[in-house]
Amino acid sequence: MKFMSNFSVAIASRPALREFLLNLLLQLAYREGDFVLSSGQKSSYYINGKEVTLNAEGALAIGRLILPLLPPQTDAVAGLTLxxxxxxxxxxxxxxxxxxxxxxxxxxxxxxxxGTKAYIEGPTLSSGAKVVVLEDVVTTGKSALQAVERLKDAGYVVEQIIALVDREQGGGELYESLGLKFQALFSIRELQQRYQELSVSN
Known part of the structure; x- marks a missing residue:
């Protein structure tokens, strides 16, 4: 989808931002074929989130969409590299x-x-600081849990995980079973539905 030349990610409304980001994900990140995921699972599609998160407008849209989802008392956001x-x-x-x-x-x-041989890069927070974990694509959920464990070991409190895309393969259920609130900007169903719509129209 092409936006008008006067469209600005910096000032666009939330619905317009979401529409922009959904189409950017399909243009740059979503591919169908035969793939093996980092979890070892085989998949008929792949989402290379970095194609969007490292895109200037994509990053700005993500930042503007996620920020309002953070609880008022959030002391930091964190995530597992890369x-x-x-x-x-x-x-x-x-x-x-x-x-x-x-x-x-x-x-x-x-x-x-x-040097410090640290697991966590960034400012040192007070014990009990509330941190929200962010992730690009959630499949089984184990990657973000690694971040949660490191943060808890450092004395921080983690109650929520927010992802760009949920592949709906058990990650969300795993988080909830551990008492972690989970939400994603997009579900894989939403991406695939839009992908099919665009394929038919083309």
Whole structure:
């Protein structure tokens, strides 16, 4: 979908932003074929979220859509490297423009091999700080849980996970079974429905 030249992600309404981001995901990130996911599962489609999260307008749209979903008392956003890195950065930058500055934390999969040997990059927060975990694409849910565990080990409180896309393959149910609130900007059903509509129209 092509937007008019005067369309601006910076000032667009929430419905317009969502429409823009959905179409950007289909244009840049969604592919059908035979794929093997990081979980080892085989899939008939693949979503390369970084094609959108590292896109300037895509990142801004994501930041503007996720920020209002954060609880008022949120002290930071965090995510497991690499997929979540541009998302937490986008939300943090947008929060500053909205006069609600929220720092971003990046969770390493393995401890840094030098210096502090830390798992968590970013400002050190007070014990009990409330952190929301962000993710690009959720399948089984295990990647974001790794971030949750690291944050809890550091003394932070995690009660919510927000994703760009939910593949609806058990991740959301896993989070809820552990008492974690979960929401995604888009479900895989929504992406595939729009993909089919566009395929028919073309």
């Amino acid at each position: 997929g979540a890195d541009p998302i937490v950065s986008a939300v943090s930058v947008v929060s500053a423009y909205e006069a609600r500055p929220i720092p971003a934390l990046i969770i390493r999969k393995e401890a840094k091999g030098h």
